[in-house]
Amino acid sequence: MKTKIFRQFFSLFLFAAFISINAQIKPTIYVLATGGTIAGQGATAVASGYKPGTITVDQLLSAVPSIKDIADIKAEQVANIGSQDMNDEVWLKLSKRVNELVSQKDVDGIVITHGTDTQEETAYFLNLTVKSNKPVVLVGSMRPSTAISADGPRNIYNAVACAVAKESIGKGVMVVMDDRILGADDIAKTHTLSVGTFENPNFGHLGIMYNGKPVYTREPVKKHTTASEFDITNLNKLPRVEIILSYSNATSLFVDAAVKAGAKGIVTAGVGNGNITTEIQNALADAVKKSGVAVVRSSRILSGPTTQWDEIDDDKYGFSTSWYVNPYRSRVLLMLALTKTTDYKEIQRMFTEY
Ligand code: DGL
Numbered sequence: 001m002k003t004k005i006f007r008q009f010f011s012l013f014l015f016a017a018f019i020s021i022n023a024q025i026k027p028t029i030y031v032l033a034t035g036g037t038i039a040g041q042g043a044t045a046v047a048s049g050y051k052p053g054t055i056t057v058d059q060l061l062s063a064v065p066s067i068k069d070i071a072d073i074k075a076e077q078v079a080n081i082g083s084q085d086m087n088d089e090v091w092l093k094l095s096k097r098v099n100e101l102v103s104q105k106d107v108d109g110i111v112i113t114h115g116t117d118t119q120e121e122t123a124y125f126l127n128l129t130v131k132s133n134k135p136v137v138l139v140g141s142m143r144p145s146t147a148i149s150a151d152g153p154r155n156i157y158n159a160v161a162c163a164v165a166k167e168s169i170g171k172g173v174m175v176v177m178d179d180r181i182l183g184a185d186d187i188a189k190t191h192t193l194s195v196g197t198f199e200n201p202n203f204g205h206l207g208i209m210y211n212g213k214p215v216y217t218r219e220p221v222k223k224h225t226t227a228s229e230f231d232i233t234n235l236n237k238l239p240r241v242e243i244i245l246s247y248s249n250a251t252s253l254f255v256d257a258a259v260k261a262g263a264k265g266i267v268t269a270g271v272g273n274g275n276i277t278t279e280i281q282n283a284l285a286d287a288v289k290k291s292g293v294a295v296v297r298s299s300r301i302l303s304g305p306t307t308q309w310d311e312i313d314d315d316k317y318g319f320s321t322s323w324y325v326n327p328y329r330s331r332v333l334l335m336l337a338l339t340k341t342t343d344y345k346e347i348q349r350m351f352t353e354y
Pocket of ligand 1: 052143
């Protein structure tokens with residue numbers, strides 16, 4: 001009888017110990033830094049001017065000591081640049097490093113600090129090339145680290161809190177800023193100065209960060225991460241794709257220059273529903289026919305799809321259209337599409353799925 005009671009007591013003790021240890025084992029989050037305003041420094045706390053990408057990832061994280069309460073943080077400096085200088089080399093390095101880390105059992109999620117100027121492009125590139133359902137969260141700030149009410153520390157805390165949450169698994173790549181969770185599937189920077197600059201103009205944001213926890217109100221709309229057909233594992237270079245704006249009286253000058261420079265793809269940021277001047281249209285038709293350039297019509301308008309056959313006979317010219325993918329993310333998708341196909345109908349499929 002005594003043995004039975006001892007066994008029961010000992011089993012209870014072991015269970016309590018397991019629960020207690022488990023509760024103390026925090027998720028492991030890697031913070032990969034690339035630069036941007038979040039790592040920027042101004043001359044004074046009130047000065048508007050600042051230099052982006054000046055403080056290191058360790059200095060960044062020292063401003064947010066409370067993240068150590070919710071995660072075991074590891075930090076790496078991948079780059080330290082203003083994101084206006086983001087480039088294919090950093091993208092490939094970043095995506096390969098993320099894939100290495102998320103393939104490790106002891107890594108639970110990734111936070112990437114990044115400038116806001118091209119954050120939507122990097123987020124979308126990772127959304128299409130990361131091969132895991134573990135949370136990958138990009139974060140930036142609109143005020144430098146030295147500013148009064150710098151938004152970086154709060155954004156970093158929220159990004160880590162989002163990355164450690166089980167509900168964030170399988171949501172694709174996300175951007176967390178100004179207490180909101182944005183999906184990479186429809187991300188756009190919409191204001192030059194506001195801390196709430198990022199929006200999902202077509203699909204609405206994924207959710208909010210409230211009281212240090214994510215509250216999701218929608219699922220991602222498009223294919224991403226583990227459902228993506230794109231793989232950059234063995235790529236060291238991406239196809240050259242240029243974006244060409246249309247506006248009143250726009251000529252074929254930049255189309256001709258892009259073709260001459262060896263562009264494999266051209267995305268147009270057209271007026272209205274992706275419309276372009278007749279001169280641009282004719283030059284693009286020639287580029288498709290004579291140089292095999294892939295053409296995707298997108299729009300300079302912030303929201304709404306760029307649809308096929310509205311005013312332009314896309315099949316006649318071999319054009320694809322971007323649907324809900326804005327010109328900057330269309331360039332990313334076309335670069336990856338061209339690693340697999342040049343067929344305009346296959347490219348069109350990709351623009352309806354991603
Ligand atoms: N230089 C810009 C960049 O790195 C500043 C914008 C920002 O990070 O908020 O994107």
